[in-house]
Amino acid sequence: EAGVTQFPSHSVIEKGQTVTLRCDPISGHDNLYWYRRVMGKEIKFLLHFVKESKQDESGMPNNRFLAERTGGTYSTLKVQPAELEDSGVYFCASSQDLQSGYTFGSGTRLTVV
Amino acid sequence: AQRVTQPEKLLSVFKGAPVELKCNYSYSGSPELFWYVQYSRQRLQLLLRHISRESIKGFTADLNKGETSFHLKKPFAQEEDSAMYYCALKDFGNEKLTFGTGTRLTIIP
Numbered sequence: 001e002a003g004v005t006q007f008p009s010h011s012v013i014e015k016g017q018t019v020t021l022r023c024d025p026i027s028g029h030d031n032l033y034w035y036r037r038v039m040g041k042e043i044k045f046l047l048h049f050v051k052e053s054k055q056d057e058s059g060m061p062n063n064r065f066l067a068e069r070t071g072g073t074y075s076t077l078k079v080q081p082a083e084l085e086d087s088g089v090y091f092c093a094s095s096q097d098l099q100s101g102y103t104f105g106s107g108t109r110l111t112v113v
Numbered sequence: 114a115q116r117v118t119q120p121e122k123l124l125s126v127f128k129g130a131p132v133e134l135k136c137n138y139s140y141s142g143s144p145e146l147f148w149y150v151q152y153s154r155q156r157l158q159l160l161l162r163h164i165s166r167e168s169i170k171g172f173t174a175d176l177n178k179g180e181t182s183f184h185l186k187k188p189f190a191q192e193e194d195s196a197m198y199y200c201a202l203k204d205f206g207n208e209k210l211t212f213g214t215g216t217r218l219t220i221i222p
Contacts, residue, residue: 044212
């Protein structure tokens, strides 16, 4: 079984540019989550999809962040325009149902310079 | 608001010595507690959850509601235990996890 795949693994962009992160969950997993870890701080929840619907987006920091999951398969997280404080590691996770544990991806390390 | 505190950012323990990674939480309801681990160059993975009451890789953790703690313990550390450990809490009402800042455990040979 393929795990949760995230692309790219690393991204370095300039302040003001746009970056799109992608997450492919495990096939058949309806639940998809985005988290991020900013340097020196805890891993924080961003949002939760159930299929293509946003179940909880209370962790999205501001309107520069846009997450989509068209068709309920893979998800993208776009940051536009990127700011220096957006640097960190962005994790995606998926789960089959609410009783199952998460399976995390390897993360995307985003550096905004 | 719920919060998870891991007071130790770094912890070094000699091989064969006991290990205890501390985790305290603040939450008004009945939380579900987890320990996640990230080994070098690997992804974050679930180590154990309190409702399972199981031992994984020799680690155990007991939920102490009186002290609001969920400390991770292992009686005899092994070199392969070196990793980053995160304590996390989940509200039964929703699915998001609240993580602590993590403890980097280093086992000294």
